[in-house]
Amino acid sequence: MEQRLTHEEVTELSEALRCIRCGFCNSVCPTSLIPEAYKPSRTARGRMVLIQSALSGLNLDLFDGDVAELMDLCYGCNRCLAVCPAGIPIPDLIRSYRHALLKREGERERVIGFYTETLPQLFGLPGPLRRLLLSIAPKRLIAMYLGLATDVELPVPEGVEVREVMRRTGVLGGDDAELAYFADTYYRYVRPSSLxxxxxxxxxxxxxxxFPRQWDSGVLLWEYGDRDGLKALAERNVASLVREVERGRRVLTTSPAATLMLREVYPRILRTPEATSVSRAVVDVCELMLELSESVPERLAVRENAVTLHSSCFSQHLGLTPKLIGALEGLGVKVVAVRGECCGVGGLWGLLKRNRKTSLRVAERLISHLEGPVVTYSETCHLQLEGLCGPRVRLPFQLIAPRERRR
Structure with missing residues (x-):
């Protein structure tokens, strides 16, 4: 049965009517650059045309299963924002569409609940019980339940929380702390040892x-249209982090997704002075590394002399790639090449079974250009490229080490 758009949904999606169908978005959209995109409906412009058709009164049900599958080819890389001559926020329109779809279906991706709800509950258990459950958990069955592809290894938590790693390395402070660390779920629960x-x-x-009280950044809720869930997380995170800012601390992030949420998304959805204060206090780890490379390069050593840099989608959107290049070169690492093609992971989008084939097709445009040691700044890009290229792929902050002092 056809499902009509509500008046509110029509208003939210109406920016699509400004699309002049130039196709500039197609030239940068990762899923529009693969052979399967010979069908116009499978392109970024095609998605705008579908929305235009529904708004123009044509007999098109935007919530039909086949149409929803076409709309889901957008995974919010944000590349189109830089090239659209009409200034249409295409990813925001897709998120509005997903919000409308979520209201009708009432069921979100299982993997979202796993990382935003199940993991925090698991780490609320006593350490020995938590580690026992993680050791006996049927990982392949869990991956299947979450809808992950069979060639994807479930990112299973290491069993310790990042606070424990901070304490063990001696960096966890009290009143003397100058930075407040916002870890987000991946580095807090899944791979804290990476830090x-x-x-x-x-x-x-x-x-x-x-390490202030904190919750998931909500990036998955944002991408998949769960506005209520996102707003609740944003309010709690801002309420905690603003207290750190009032103490004169900057907020350190080690993920471009976390930086994007705190710096851009939270102020937009909350519209409060507190969210703005937190936004202005954010320092991304690429920016911090650049500061260190300019102030104390002689006190840091590096583990590679030359690397190929993969510039992730959010790194490009946030303008972090030039800062990361400056940081690496300032520390003595030669960046032999910078590759800006998308790896196809799109957060967790490319790890899902239904999207895996398309994800790997997108990755093909990048993989052949990655030679020698590779650095990528994104936890999910790292998962994707490590799975495809092996252990030579690293995160930028894994390259640095304190230089041994001469006695």
């Missing part, structure tokens, strides 16, 4: 970090 090189370096440089 050890950065934490050791900060400790040796005399920096201390606080």
């Amino acid at each position: 050890e090189p950065l934490l050791h370096a900060l400790r040796e440089l005399g920096h201390k970090l606080s």
